[in-house]
Amino acid sequence: MNSTIPLFHFLVVAAALFSLGLAVAVTKRNVIGILIGLELMLNAANLNLIAFSRHDPMLLRGQLFALFVIVVAAAEVTVALAIVLRVYHHYGSIDPDAVSELKK
Amino acid sequence: MELAAFYFFATLAVGAGVFILLTRNLMYAAFALFLALLGMAALFVLAGADFLGVAQLMVYVGGILVLLIFGIMLTRTTDRTESAQTPNRVVVTLGRQIWGIGVGLALFGVLFSVIAQARFVLNGDTLDSRSTIRTLGVELMTSHLLPFEIAGILLLVALVGAAYLAMNRNPDPTE
Secondary structure, eight states: OOOOSOHHHHHHHHHHHHHHHHHHHHHOSSHHHHHHHHHHHHHHHHHHHHHHHTTOTTTOHHHHHHHHHHHHHHHHHHHHHHHHHHHHHHHSOOOTTTOOOSOO | OHHHHHHHHHHHHHHHHHHHHHOOBHHHHHHHHHHHHHHHHHHHHHTTOHHHHHHHIIIIIIIIHHHHHHHHHHTOOOOTTOOTTSOOBOOOOHHHHHHHHHHHHHHHHHHHHHHHHOOOOOOSOOOOSSOSHHHHHHHHHTTTHHHHHHHHHHHHHHHHHHHHHHSOOSOOTTO
């Protein structure tokens, strides 16, 4: 059974989600909001990799790459939230504009 | 039928993304991210990646999203005038929002034109309906063994590092 969904559809959805993620990361005045935007962008990249991987059914290299992207994203968000907690304890705010001094 | 499901889940994911962009309540944004990730997992399955769809659900919804919600609740700015009913607002200045949406729209225009002009030469067979788990497992244990081990070590380092960073090293001076 061949999939009836054209590749173009996947690519357009991934492009839309990537643009939305970038807009969220630029717009939010909160580090966690920026992290949410980053997650959207990583997912859009994964969707591209998986859509192209449909045409590589023997080795599935795109899906393997997407699997590693998921692992690295999990590690990234863990460390980022730990840093966010430290910054919040130190400055009492997680607005990236308010955190402008290296030492207080 | 497949195409209808694709459109439904794509609309779900993109609509949730738009809601994340426009909402001012960070908690709503986290729940909309849940919807977006759900739609993405369904799109993964529709693209033939059944294992990755399940992995996406388990890692993102089970792990990352819970972590994000914990982060939102722990870093809430305490305002004494607020009651429990007041939503935790994120102030978004108008200029920043215009810039953000403008940058996003411009990037989408560029990407769309590139995708529309691209002519991908795809001569491989498309994925048939069999499960991808066997191929993924064999590939991970043979030709991708080194990246697999490195990913394991990366996760361990991230775990230890996050626990060390989040540890409260300077106790409260008021005590």
